[in-house]
Amino acid sequence: MININLYGQDDDKMSKTKYEIIKNFIIEGISSGKFKEGEKIYSENMLSRKFKVSRHTVRRAIMELEFEGLLVSQKGKGTFVAKKTADSSKCIAVLTTFISDYIFPLIIRGIEKVIAREGYGLLLFSTDNSYEFERYHLESIINNPNIDAVIIEPTKSALPSKNQDLYRKLIQKDIPVIFINTILEDIAQNYIITKDQSAVYRLTYSLIKSGCKKLLGIFKGDDLQGIKRYSGFEKACKEAQAEFDAIFFTSEEYNFVHNRAAEVISRERFDAAVCYNDRIALPLCVKLKEMGFRIPQDISVTGYDNSLLSTLTDIKLTTVEHPKEKLGEMAAKAAVDIVKKYKKDVKEEIECEVLFRNSTK
Secondary structure, eight states: OEEEEOGGGOSOOTTHHHHHHHHHHHHHHHHHTSSOTTOBOOOHHHHHHHHTOOHHHHHHHHHHHHHTTSEEEETTTEEEEOOOOTTTTOEEEEEESOSSSTTHHHHHHHHHHHHHHTTOEEEEEEOTTOHHHHHHHHHHHHHOTTOOEEEEOOTTTTSOOTTHHHHHHHHHTTOOEEEESSOOTTTOSEEEEEOHHHHHHHHHHHHHHTTOOEEEEEEETTSHHHHHHHHHHHHHHHHHTOEEEEEEEOGGGTTTHHHHHHHHHHHHOOSEEEESSHHHHHHHHHHHHHTTOOTTTTOEEEOSBOOGGGGSSSSOOBEEBOOTHHHHHHHHHHHHHHHTTSOSOOEEEEOOOEEOOTTOO
């Protein structure tokens, strides 16, 4: 069974802080023994009066704790602390930047496939690439006694994490942490990631070999994946003595960096644009076509991930095949193996294939 927590993307900001306070109050009550297993907690009306909020706000806190297996509501009787069963602790949490778009549904599907087969429950959390939401969900995971392991894609992994204290708490509580896609270099114990540097090096080298002499890289600067992809791009250009430049963007600039890149390309006339991923490459292609550029005759454009976007239009992106579902399966298997003591740690890097299509010469 999958429980999806999307409050990290909720638009209702007004009651967010009080909702979190109520949830943490109940969790602390369970952890301290104030609310005992099988016993009834305060009613919605009592919590509403105590925290001076609406019952709707209280209900949101209770619903999420029910999703996490800490509370059980009985119609007409109230809300009770869930009783532990033999399988109640068999639960693995997944905390990713997003859940429902781009390549994430396929990663989640891979995780779900293994977790279900092994008889574990699955809790999904989304950070929306925000430190604030990441902290909130990490606290929930730490305080939930039913979680055996956590699969995490960390927020803004190229920067010093604002939540290092919580990651260390997870480790101190002996909850296995398996990083996916990227790592926090100061913390990573277990990981399943792709060989980003190697893939972009090979991709860039192929562009240079095809005749591209001046290349522009467009990479995410607050993400370790972006830094590693740039490293591969830079290495190939320097080895071939090709002229190159790079644009670095942040998470907040994601949706309009292609406009900035198109202006630079128009002004400085590059032969190729090597993009952080398909989500940057496709809108860049569209913008360049609007500006009169022919792809790939005037400029080659590449992406990364081989997402659905890569073949969505008449421009089929040359891109890198992200393993997606396979990566999810590997991460879930690593989590189960560590929980069951089959393995002490897991450190795996996956080599990715470059797929050549009509967006390059």
